[in-house]
Amino acid sequence: MAEAPEEIRPPDEPFRIKVVEAIERLDRAHREEALQRAGLNLFNLSSREVYIDLLTDSGTAAMSDHQWAAMMLGDESYAGSRNFEHFESTVRELTGFPHVIPTHQGRAAEHLLLSLLARPGTIVPNNMHFDTTRAHVLRAGARPVNLAVPEAYDPDSDHPFKGNVDLARLDRLLREQGPEKVPLAMVTITNNTGGGQPVSIENLRAVSERVHAAGRPLYLDMCRWAENAYLIREREPGWSGRSIREIGRAIFDLADGATMSAKKDGLVNIGGFVATRDEALAGRLKEELIVYEGFPTYGGLARRDLEAVAVGLREGADLEFLRYRIGQVRYLADLLVREGIPIFRPVGGHGVYLDAARFLPHVPVSEYPGQSLVVELYREGGVRTVEVGSVMFGDAEPEAGGAPPLELVRLAIPRRVYTGAHLRYVADTVTAVWRRRSEIHGVRMVQVPPRLRHFTARFAPVEPPIPARAGPGRP
Numbered sequence: 001m002a003e004a005p006e007e008i009r010p011p012d013e014p015f016r017i018k019v020v021e022a023i024e025r026l027d028r029a030h031r032e033e034a035l036q037r038a039g040l041n042l043f044n045l046s047s048r049e050v051y052i053d054l055l056t057d058s059g060t061a062a063m064s065d066h067q068w069a070a071m072m073l074g075d076e077s078y079a080g081s082r083n084f085e086h087f088e089s090t091v092r093e094l095t096g097f098p099h100v101i102p103t104h105q106g107r108a109a110e111h112l113l114l115s116l117l118a119r120p121g122t123i124v125p126n127n128m129h130f131d132t133t134r135a136h137v138l139r140a141g142a143r144p145v146n147l148a149v150p151e152a153y154d155p156d157s158d159h160p161f162k163g164n165v166d167l168a169r170l171d172r173l174l175r176e177q178g179p180e181k182v183p184l185a186m187v188t189i190t191n192n193t194g195g196g197q198p199v200s201i202e203n204l205r206a207v208s209e210r211v212h213a214a215g216r217p218l219y220l221d222m223c224r225w226a227e228n229a230y231l232i233r234e235r236e237p238g239w240s241g242r243s244i245r246e247i248g249r250a251i252f253d254l255a256d257g258a259t260m261s262a263k264k265d266g267l268v269n270i271g272g273f274v275a276t277r278d279e280a281l282a283g284r285l286k287e288e289l290i291v292y293e294g295f296p297t298y299g300g301l302a303r304r305d306l307e308a309v310a311v312g313l314r315e316g317a318d319l320e321f322l323r324y325r326i327g328q329v330r331y332l333a334d335l336l337v338r339e340g341i342p343i344f345r346p347v348g349g350h351g352v353y354l355d356a357a358r359f360l361p362h363v364p365v366s367e368y369p370g371q372s373l374v375v376e377l378y379r380e381g382g383v384r385t386v387e388v389g390s391v392m393f394g395d396a397e398p399e400a401g402g403a404p405p406l407e408l409v410r411l412a413i414p415r416r417v418y419t420g421a422h423l424r425y426v427a428d429t430v431t432a433v434w435r436r437r438s439e440i441h442g443v444r445m446v447q448v449p450p451r452l453r454h455f456t457a458r459f460a461p462v463e464p465p466i467p468a469r470a471g472p473g474r475p
């Protein structure tokens with residue numbers, strides 16, 4: 001008897017829907033018009049022009065009824081708000097870091113920390129710097145160096161912890177440069193730039209030992225710490241029966257502090273913090289905070305936002321939520337893999353990353369295969385995604401560690417926002433583009449911004465569509 005093909009099912013949602021927001025799908029002609037106006041950069045689109053928005057999982061979560069109720073508890077006192085106390089005690093309880101400094105989002109936390117610790121001429125190692133982290137290291141006059149394990153750059157390797165730091169390279173860096181050239185080390189959990197891949201506790205422990213032996217502090221970029229903990233629970237020997245919060249504490253115990261964008265695993269639309277064990281540093285961070293963000297009991301946020309973060313941080317660490325969350329990512333990945341579409345493996349925590357280099361092997365890197373694919377996914381189905389490759393990081397090498405950037409397209413899944421049917425629609429859109437991939441051309445960058453160029457660059461097709469549009473001097 002022939003075996004029935006195994007059905008690919010979306011995960012069961014651990015919630016029901018209380019509020020809905022209408023979305024609309026423009027027709028093809030309007031999408032084409034929008035693309036031209038946007039200079040083929042999807043950051044320039046109006047959200048009204050997007051049907052399914054997988055640009056980012058950052059600040060795009062649906063808040064729970066408990067979070068919305070918490071917002072009503074806003075105590076908008078300038079100093080000493082009760083919401084700050086709840087926020088501070090929650091972060092302390094989850095991380096064990098005694099000093100908690102609220103910021104309006106993750107990059108503000110990076111700004112404060114790196115402007116104080118990273119000095120001109122120094123080096124900041126990381127598994128892989130996220131784009132804003134890298135920008136803040138450079139802005140401080142220091143050099144960001146990426147030290148991820150070699151498997152991190154191999155889309156086919158099924159290494160369970162592709163976010164891990166290459167310890168031999170870390171050793172060499174510390175030995176050759178000397179600790180005085182390395183003011184701090186960072187590790188990003190999960191490694192967003194490298195496909196949302198987790199870092200193991202074993203690796204973090206080894207990094208922590210080395211960095212501390214050199215007398216330097218270790219800071220975590222903990223945006224997706226709960227997703228990282230979930231993947232540790234699944235994959236790392238000895239951790240399978242533990243709670244997410246227990247695993248979290250084991251992680252944080254190895255570090256001296258962290259920066260966090262609460263827009264990720266904090267399940268809020270805005271917010272972040274920097275936390276540390278270093279009391280003297282905390283004092284200096286607060287002085288900077290007052291100049292750039294606000295008083296230390298609100299840090300650039302409405303106090304009600306801090307209350308929503310406090311509730312969201314706990315919800316984001318709920319095992320049933322994470323099972324559904326990562327289940328959605330795997331559901332989309334399974335639908336694509338069934339069609340033979342090349343994706344970065346194993347599937348990480350917050351999205352599916354298409355391997356654009358193999359999706360469009362006929363488009364050379366100089367013509368931005370990732371960006372070309374992003375454009376086609378929008379053209380095909382109104383799906384907005386983001387390039388994580390030669391546009392975002394093409395100007396980063398070799399200073400970021402020498403390895404060539406991966407050429408990826410990230411389909412980031414907002415938390416608690418889209419249904420299984422939405423994800424199936426996305427899979428159908430990617431499949432339709434996959435089937436006509438040989439007809440897809442590259443793009444060139446016609447406006448090149450000096451830094452964080454993916455946000456504002458403009459592009460044009462390499463081969464203009466025929467017939468060319470009427471213009472000056474043309475019939």
Ligand SMILES: *Cc1c(COP(=O)(O)O)cnc(C)c1O
Nearest residue numbers: 058105106107130132192223261
């Ligand atoms: C989003 C993100 C940041 C920056 O946070 P913002 O809230 O967007 O400023 C830093 N690091 C990582 C890994 C991120 O994903």
